[in-house]
Amino acid sequence: MRTLRALVPAALLLALPPAAAARAQTPEILQRLKAEPVSLFDWGMAQLDRDIERAGLRLFTVRSGGPRPETGTIYDWRRGRVTLFLSLQAPEQGRTREACVKLFDRVVGELLDGAPAGDPAAWYLRSAFQPKGHFWTSRFEDVGGKLLQVVELEISLIAPPYAAAAGDSRRVRCSGRLDAAPEALLVDVAGGAGPEGALRATEPLQR
Numbered sequence: 001m002r003t004l005r006a007l008v009p010a011a012l013l014l015a016l017p018p019a020a021a022a023r024a025q026t027p028e029i030l031q032r033l034k035a036e037p038v039s040l041f042d043w044g045m046a047q048l049d050r051d052i053e054r055a056g057l058r059l060f061t062v063r064s065g066g067p068r069p070e071t072g073t074i075y076d077w078r079r080g081r082v083t084l085f086l087s088l089q090a091p092e093q094g095r096t097r098e099a100c101v102k103l104f105d106r107v108v109g110e111l112l113d114g115a116p117a118g119d120p121a122a123w124y125l126r127s128a129f130q131p132k133g134h135f136w137t138s139r140f141e142d143v144g145g146k147l148l149q150v151v152e153l154e155i156s157l158i159a160p161p162y163a164a165a166a167g168d169s170r171r172v173r174c175s176g177r178l179d180a181a182p183e184a185l186l187v188d189v190a191g192g193a194g195p196e197g198a199l200r201a202t203e204p205l206q207r
Helices: 002-015 018-025 028-035 040-062 097-111 120-128 143-148 161-165
Strands: 070-076 081-089 151-158 171-177 186-190 201-204
Touching: 040 070, 040 081, 040 097, 040 120, 081 097, 097 151, 097 171, 097 186, 120 143
Parallel strands: 081 151
Antiparallel strands: 070 081, 151 171, 171 186, 186 201
16 A cells, blocks of 8 residues: 555656656745746846956955945936946045046956957956857847947945044045046046045046
């Protein structure tokens, strides 16, 4: 009798179609996850978020032992723009336009490390939004070039907590495309107590 009971579930599995048998053997949590749709946009946002975090860690934690920067990726649906951001605490003398632009260049260098020559920024973005084994169709012509137009990097230099508590509100921010020249970056300076005084200005960096 025990032998018959043991054979019944096995016989039922053999009677099921191959796909149904596979589902019966797949843990429930994996079945639920496999049933959830993930778009290429979701995939790319996750990759960008991971990459900007790694870039920040390599530049400021592993190499210099300084404070860990805040990083992330945001989609602004109103503007139709994706922004990778990195915010770093810096002393008063380090919050300048030139320092921000230099840091922008260093972060881009980390993101594009390993990209082939030619158009590395476009190649990087195309790769970020392309899962391994996925092939773009004709619907996605010039993916990298089009992504370059809607993805930007934003660097912010902010006061450390102790300086902010003492009234230092100066913040320097620079932003632009991953292939932008230094003079094409948009630089925003706000607050006071910095080496350039209290002001607010948003303008391309002038060389």
